[in-house]
Each structure stands twice: as structure tokens, then as C-alpha cells.
Amino acid sequence: MKTIPFMKWRWLAVALSGIALLTAVVSLGLKQLNWGLDFTGGTLVEVAYSDSADLVEVRETLAREGYEGAVVVSFGTDRDVLVRLPDGYSDEQGAVMVEKLRGATEMSVELRRIEFVGPQVGEELRDDGGIAMLTALGLVMLYVAFRFQIKFALGAVIALAHDVVFTLGFFSLTGLEFDLTVLAALLAVIGYSLNDTIVVSDRIRENLRKIRRASPSEVIDISLSETLGRTLVTSLTTLLVLAALALFGGEMIFGFAIALLVGVAVGTYSSMYVAATTLLQLGVSKEDVMVPEREGADQEGLIP
Numbered sequence: 001m002k003t004i005p006f007m008k009w010r011w012l013a014v015a016l017s018g019i020a021l022l023t024a025v026v027s028l029g030l031k032q033l034n035w036g037l038d039f040t041g042g043t044l045v046e047v048a049y050s051d052s053a054d055l056v057e058v059r060e061t062l063a064r065e066g067y068e069g070a071v072v073v074s075f076g077t078d079r080d081v082l083v084r085l086p087d088g089y090s091d092e093q094g095a096v097m098v099e100k101l102r103g104a105t106e107m108s109v110e111l112r113r114i115e116f117v118g119p120q121v122g123e124e125l126r127d128d129g130g131i132a133m134l135t136a137l138g139l140v141m142l143y144v145a146f147r148f149q150i151k152f153a154l155g156a157v158i159a160l161a162h163d164v165v166f167t168l169g170f171f172s173l174t175g176l177e178f179d180l181t182v183l184a185a186l187l188a189v190i191g192y193s194l195n196d197t198i199v200v201s202d203r204i205r206e207n208l209r210k211i212r213r214a215s216p217s218e219v220i221d222i223s224l225s226e227t228l229g230r231t232l233v234t235s236l237t238t239l240l241v242l243a244a245l246a247l248f249g250g251e252m253i254f255g256f257a258i259a260l261l262v263g264v265a266v267g268t269y270s271s272m273y274v275a276a277t278t279l280l281q282l283g284v285s286k287e288d289v290m291v292p293e294r295e296g297a298d299q300e301g302l303i304p
Contacts (some may be wrong), residue, residue, distance in 0.1 A: 006224045006272060007217045007280065013273040024169020031172050036179030036255075039126040043085040043094040046112040047101065051242060052078045061104040067097060073251050129183045133164060136190050144194075147148075148201055155278035156197045159270040163193050166266045167259055181256040189263030192238070196231060196271040201227065203227050204279070208286050216284055220276050228272075235268040 037044055055072055058081060062070045067085060075082035085094060102109045102195045137157055145153035164186060171178050210303060211219055217275040246257035 002225065003218075003221050004225045004228065006221050006276070008030065008271060008278045010280070013269075014277060017270075017274060021162065021165055021171070024165050027169050027172040031175075033168065033172050034175050035126070035177040036177045036182075037086075038180040039123070039129075039178070040086065042116075044113075044115040045083040045084070045085065045094045045097060046075060046114075047081050047098060048110040048112055049079045049081065050108040050110075051107070053081050053107075055081065057104070058083075058101065061101060062086065062097070065097070065100045075251050080238070125180065127280050129180075132183075133186065133190070136187060137161060137164075139210065140190070140194055146199070147198070148205060151282045151284050152201045152205070152281055154282060155275040156194060156201065157269075158278050159197055159275040160190050160193055162265045162270050162274050163189055163263055167263045170262050171255075171259070176258060177255055179255060181253060182259045185256045185259035185263065188260060189267060192260075192264055193267030193271060196234075196267060197275050199230065200227055200271050200275065204276070204284075208284070212286075216286075217280060224272055224276065231268060231271070235264060238264050 053074075054289070055074060059070070059072045062072065064084070069086040071084040071112055073082050073084075074080065079132070083094075083097070086099070094116070098109060098111050137160055140160060141153045141157045143153075144156045167186060167189060176182075200223065204220055207214075207219045207223045207226075208211065208216070211222065242257050242261045242264065246254060246261060249257055
């Protein structure tokens with residue numbers, strides 16, 4: 001198998017990652033995230049029209065009736081409409097809004113559901129979501145340190161943090177709504193990226209033990225080349241499914257699919273470059289992965 005010199009380009013990858021992460025952090029600091037109703041509080045109203053609904057007309061009706069900040073989107077079919085009212089509107093006001101919509105059209109308007117999220121609940125959800133991500137990263141470090149070695153653990157966690165910050169920065173820059181489904185997607189990204197990183201790390205550890213006359217950089221190049229086919233096939237298959245979900249899955253899972261699309265793509269990159277480059281910078285060597293010999297094993301005839 002031809003060995004691709006991945007590590008030859010590692011500093012270019014480091015520069016690109018640094019620029020991307022700096023942009024993400026600056027955007028998160030200045031623009032922050034477009035928090036969804038789950039985190040800010042507010043009222044969610046789903047209605048069904050008897051015929052195709054004109055979203056422009058619905059928005060004009062709500063603006064005329066004084067519902068400032070209302071977000072109107074199509075939900076499912078062209079007859080289903082989802083209205084998000086910001087914090088300050090109660091579920092009773094949501095029911096009044098439905099009556100306003102009925103009075104503005106000759107079509108029948110059926111109320112499907114009203115959900116109210118208080119601002120305090122939204123703040124708790126946001127805090128708990130952040131704690132969940134930090135806990136996941138901490139547990140990943142413990143697992144990889146136990147399964148491999150502390151240098152591999154640091155490389156895996158840095159790669160996962162890279163993926164999470166990049167995805168958060170993408171949502172901040174694009175202004176896409178960040179809700180509970182996107183948070184769930186971020187946690188899924190951590191799991192997917194970790195799986196890819198462990199496959200690569202396992203091959204690096206195996207080759208460090210097996211290939212005696214190669215430098216750590218050469219061993220990493222060989223390991224990445226050997227796992228490249230598996231990585232690309234897995235990632236491309238996953239990306240095709242997620243692209244279909246984003247295009248045809250509807251409004252409710254659009255953010256979920258986009259977060260996974262971005263996370264899986266950058267996770268594939270980080271498992272090859274971020275984690276591996278971190279290992280080199282930490283000075284990984286054959287001694288780090290040697291299997292310790294049991295004392296007295298040679299006397300017992302276990303070691304020839």
C-alpha cells in the first residue's frame with residue numbers, strides 16, 4: 001500500500017485549524033448563538049390550514065396584530081405552519097393568536113399544539129447542556145487514557161474539542177437556530193468523532209509496536225494510510241444519509257442534520273490531523289506503547 005505523507009502537511013493543517021477556531025471563538029464572543037425557544041423561553045404554536053398556507057400573509061397578519069419577533073415557518077406539508085413566539089408571550093396569548101389567524105382567512109385553521117417554555121427552564125436547559133458536553137469530554141479522556149495512554153487521551157480530547165468549537169462557530173456565523181436537537185447532534189458528533197479517533201489510535205499503537213525502524217512520524221503516516229479507506233467509506237456513507245435528512249427531513253430536524261453534517265466532516269479531518277499532530281507534539285514513542293513484561297515471566301518459560 002502506498003503511504004501518503006499526511007504529517008508532511010501537518011503545519012498547514014494546524015494553521016487552517018487555528019484560523020477556523022479563532023474565527024469561531026470571535027463569532028461566539030460577538031454574535032453568540034441564535035438560541036432557540038428551548039433555551040430562551042417562549043411559546044411554540046402549530047396550526048394546520050385546510051389548504052396551502054401563504055406564509056407571507058401569515059407573517060403580515062401577525063405583524064399587524066402586534067406579535068413582534070414571531071417566526072413563521074412551514075412545518076411538514078404546505079398546509080402546516082409553525083409559529084415561534086419569543087419570551088414574553090404565554091400559551092394563552094398563543095391561543096388568542098390562533099383566533100387572529102382564523103379571522104384573517106376564509107380557510108379553516110386547526111390548532112394542533114401549543115408548547116410554552118419559561119425563561120428559567122430555558123436557562124437551566126442551556127446550563128445542563130454545557131455540563132453534559134464537558135462531562136462527555138472528561139469521560140472520553142478517562143476512557144482513552146485507560147484504553148491506550150495519556151498522550152492518546154489528550155490527542156482525542158483536543159480533537160473532540162476542536163470539532164465542537166468548529167460546529168458551534170458554524171452555527172454562530174450562519175445564524176442558524178441552536179435548539180435541543182442541535183445540542184443532541186453535538187453529543188452525537190462527539191461519539192462519532194471519538195470512534196474514528198480510536199480506530200486511528202489503535203492502528204498507530206499497533207504499528208508503533210510492530211514497525212521497529214520507522215520514526216513516529218512515518219508510523220503515523222503508515223497508520224493513517226491504512227485506515228484511510230475505512231474512514232472515507234464510513235464518513236461518505238454517513239454524509240449522504242445526513243444530506244438526505246437535511247434536504248427532505250423538514251424544518252424540525254434541519255438543524256440536527258446540519259450539525260451532524262458539519263460535525264462528521266470536520267471530525268473525519270480532526271481524527272487524521274488534529275489527534276495525530278497532537279501525538280507528535282507530545283512526543284509519542286515506541287516506549288509509550290510497549291507491553292510491560294511480568295516479573296519472573298522468563299523463569300516461568302513464558303518468554304523464550
